Amino acid sequence: MNCVALLGQPNSGKSTVFNQLTGSRQHVGNWPGKTVEKKDGTYSYNNAKYTLVDLPGSYGLSGNSDEEIITEKFIKGGEADLVCVLVDASQLERSMYMLADFAGMDVPAILILNMMDVATGQGKKIDDKLLSERLGIPVLPFTAADGKGFEGLKALIEKELKTPHKLITAPELGQANGSGSADSGKMLSDGNAKYAWISEVLENVTKTSGEDYKLSKFDNVLLGPFWGKVATIGIILVGFLAAMLIMSPFMSVASMLPKLLGAPIANFLTGLHVHPWLVSVFSLLIPNTIYFCISMAAFVFGVNIVFGFLEEIGFLARAAYQFDGALSKLGLQGKAVAPILMGMGCTIGGASGTRVMDNWGQKMLTMMVVWAVPCASIWSVMPVISGMFFPAWGTALVCLGIVAYIFVLMFVVSRVFGKKLVPEDSRSGMIMELPPYHKAHWKYIIKEAWIKCFDMFKRALKTVTLVSVIFWRFPSAPPEMWRAVFCIRSEPLLNL
Template sequence: MTDKNEIVIALLGQPNSGKSTLFNALTGLRQHVGNWPGKTVEKKEGSFVYNDRKYLAADLPGTYSLSANSDEEIITRDYIASGKADVVCILADSSQLERSLYMLSDFAGIDVPCFLVLNMDDVAREQGKEIRVSDIEDRLGIPVVLFSATDRKGYDKFYAALEKAVENKPLLNSDALEAKYGQIPEYVSIRSIIGDISDNSKSSMWLAAKAVEGDAPVVSRIRTLLSDDKAAEFDEAVKNIDKGIVKTGECKFAWIDELISGSVNKSKKTVELGKFDRLITHRIWGKAVVVITILLGLLASFIPALPFMGLGSAVGMLPDPLNEMMINAGCPAFIAAIVCDVLIRCLGFVIQMLGFVFGVTFVFGLLEEIGVMARISYVFDNTMAKFGLQGKSVMPFLISFGCTMGGAAGTRVIDNWGQKVLTIALSWAIPCGAAWAVVPMLSTLFFGAWTPVIIAVILIVMILHMWLTAKIFGGSLVKPENRCGMIMELPPYHKPKWGALMRYVFGRTKDTFIRSLKVVLIVAFVFWLLSYTSSGDASNTVLFKVGQAIEPVTMIFGMKWQTFTAFVASSLGKEGALGVLSTIFSGTGTLSVGMMAGGEQAANLNELLLANITKPEALAFIFAITFNMPCIVALAATYQETHSVKWTSIIGLYYTFTALVLSGIAYHIGLLIW
């Protein structure tokens, strides 16, 4: 009771129990907000009048429980136990009583008049739950209201329970809970040490249970209430308790289950896994279904790429006529060559690539939006275990499909250093966004309709690569006992938010366009300078001579010196390879003219590439750049995350080496086919 003769009612409930809705409905605009003494926790109070009685409602902070985990919880429980509130209104969500009654069970043992509000009964009814209030009332010994705080017509029931609680001052019957606590040996010994002490309205049962939970403020408070030798005995008993919170928690939940058993009728609704979920969680077919899903996704992502391919090759046609025009208009040959050979050809290449970026981002963004991606990571969790990795390594891997740097940064969730390094090492084997643009584009150019097969083989090689890499490095990086289990909750399927998805897709496409154009232009310009001669005869350039000198070696890996140079450039970023191809194989000072059959000038770069690179060489080249180091920045990111020069260089060299080996294998297989 306040000095203004108001009856104080404290609203206690977990977040989302509808506490604020109730508070607002009761007090309307008669609210004021302050702070709890000495704390920055908000204190909301409001007044209302019912049946000529004045009430003051205190909206306590919404917390999960009354433990000492936060300031809010300590304020809440001390306020309740202080007796400043005449009656405590405890809220719970009717639609999930087994969870939301936890607040009630944590309150049990604080001897303050109270009543229970089972809010959101409309939701519970929709779920087919039928709650028998009178049963629960009998078991608890306090008024219980079943209503919905959003329904203004139902408030009579609430006010009736409130008045009953104010008149009769009912206390919550916690005998059944105490009986459960009695099965915890630690509780029994503490309870016998502290005897019947109490602190304000906190009963000895409540205090003993909190002491078992290792609640620091309660433990030190009890110590002050005990005689010296009892306090020492108490300290000894508290010290030896392990995971006390779990033990009392189990009692509280068992008490809740008993409380609602028989008083809640649920129309049985067995949750069945959806068709797709049953498929992917299948022990044998699961992985196959997932791989096929990814593959179909990739295939579908090529569809939007086709118009870009067309546009890109149209731009790629421009240089020759443009070059002629510029020279006729009196432009110096050097400038005309830069514009045509470097700028426009690169632009054409990048545009051709963009379609794949757009498509891949769209399809995989969509799979994520509707909840399929989560299931993919779920299926591969046990594969992670075989690699010696945590289930959470799946996320960095998935991010690596977009950007290896993001993947490396994503490994920050992995605390174990060895597992972190191994995760980064394996994530390098995953072709990044740039690779998913360059590789399908080149595959389409060289292998046309066979592209899906190439992509499928790349995916298979990727998995084998990761497996082998894990075998090679796993032993020295991870111990099996470092792995600990995880709980994964799959998201429900839902409709995609098209707006957000499209913004993501366009954002990423734009981003890639800018980044790729930069890389391609820089690389192209450097190589163009290296190969430019005013005479048009490139065979005297240093690049050409060095290239021819190393070609016997590079041919072991199935690469002519031109493609090998492009491979080296791809270490800067996969797009770099395009920069090299566009200059070396084209242009007015072209290196390729002499090599071309009949010496006929081809109209566009695509045809030039086809004429100069055989299919086995193209296959070798595709594998070489796919599995080469993702980019120079990824190397830096790897160092940043591992802080190890040794492992960063090992990973870098290992990937350069394996890319060459894979390229050699691809070339020789290619020679057998074509």
């Protein structure tokens, strides 16, 4: 079996390459004995099968987190026949750090210069031939998000597995500079040695502009302390409206299924003298289950398209900057803003969005906080139901009370579980790159959202079928009862 591993910093586009190569042939599990997600998948090329392993997202290989230890062990263990190191071509110097960390390992590799479209857009030129000569491994200029160069990548992987190349140069490490404790001193001097090596390797390969950074007018507003928050929240609200527009056709078609299919199927089966028990399975249980699952998947689809777009253009990183202060009070950091906001559209979407968090503890804590956030259908149920029992002012009061309660709940959850999941000494503040604004690659965004939504549909089908069967066999519950239970969450949205 040909085993290929993907290595790169979180912003290098690693998951894009992984998803585009494997499509839906993925498997998500855990690394043995660890709470770190393991993603692997397969693809075929020229009648040969390849296994692709997505190494856990980390910034380096210095063994400072479970993710880094796993990645280092995996590469050193020789399980991968080839390691594809991904770097961001638009920030070559900084993102080559991963390659500098990898350089000490004696494993065949190729270097993928991803996001060439962004680099070219910034007027950057990279001499990939010279770079390849210096490193001794193939260097491939690439734009993963436009989905075009993948045949070339597969061909290169095939070739390199037959005639592998290893790095011929590495930074000189291990010279302690004497300051501080032995370990931190070594870390500092190693860090400098790695960047020195990078500058050496990149000399005449690309030019580093020494110009100052100027915030665009738009960023000046968006990153401002007050109006920035207003604009950020405004953009997200517009995003939710867009998500609802995207999912409403799917949901309205799905909502017709039970009505359209129920009676004809019942008539048809009764005509065949099928046992009434089976008739109700096919005419009630199955159409309603499918309806409910499609509605849920449509939620996930809409929310993922919008958030995929907001992430890709670089907006979500700016939202994280805005809310880092508020979230650090919950023991979280700015990055948690994306899953929490997604949770306002759909709790499932929010929970799956927690994968952006740095480690397991933060991921779990974010997920718990996401649960406290009411999803779109609860937002619409709140005023409707309270409106039935209270006059207008009472309804407003009830809704306000619920919103206040949400914040209290988030606070309590973070107090109760925060210390355990994210211990005080392991709390790390936001250290995050604000990427330049990108153009969105729609095809990729839709494909990603589709994969997630299909995955969601399959999982929902299993759970909902089980739960519907329980309700349906409940002797005192008429069939309408479970239908009402399942529809109540999605119904109000259909009437918007």
